[in-house]
Amino acid sequence: SWNRVDPVGARVMFTSLKADGTADKTEVFAxxxxxxxxxxxxxxxxxxxxxxxSLLVSDDLAGAVWRISYGD
Numbered sequence: 001s002w003n004r005v006d007p008v009g010a011r012v013m014f015t016s017l018k019a020d021g022t023a024d025k026t027e028v029f030a031x032x033x034x035x036x037x038x039x040x041x042x043x044x045x046x047x048x049x050x051x052x053x054s055l056l057v058s059d060d061l062a063g064a065v066w067r068i069s070y071g072d
Contacts, residue, residue, distance in 0.1 A: 006038070007034055007038040007040070008034075009034070009043075010031065010033035010034035010040055010041070010042065010043060010044065011028050011029075011030060011031035011032075011033065011034070011044065012028075012029045012030040012031070012044050012047060012055075012057055013026055013027065013028060013029060014026070014027055014028075014029040030044075030057070030068055033059070033061075040061055041061070041062070042059040042061045042062045042064070042066075043059060043060045043061035043062075044057045044058070044059055044066075045058050045059070045060050046058045052069070053069070053070060054067055054068060054069035054070070055067070055068040055069075056068075
């Protein structure tokens, strides 16, 4: 949350699903929007998957849309 004493968040999480469709493990997929001083550099709020498999992440704080794609 944005107003915690010890900042947390500012990352995109991935939750895998079990065969029955319930949540399994959750892990960090992308981070870097919170620096070591606890200052927010961005606030990711929504994602969209494109046809090429890349991921768009909207950022309310920076007023930006970030694209995450596979590397070579």
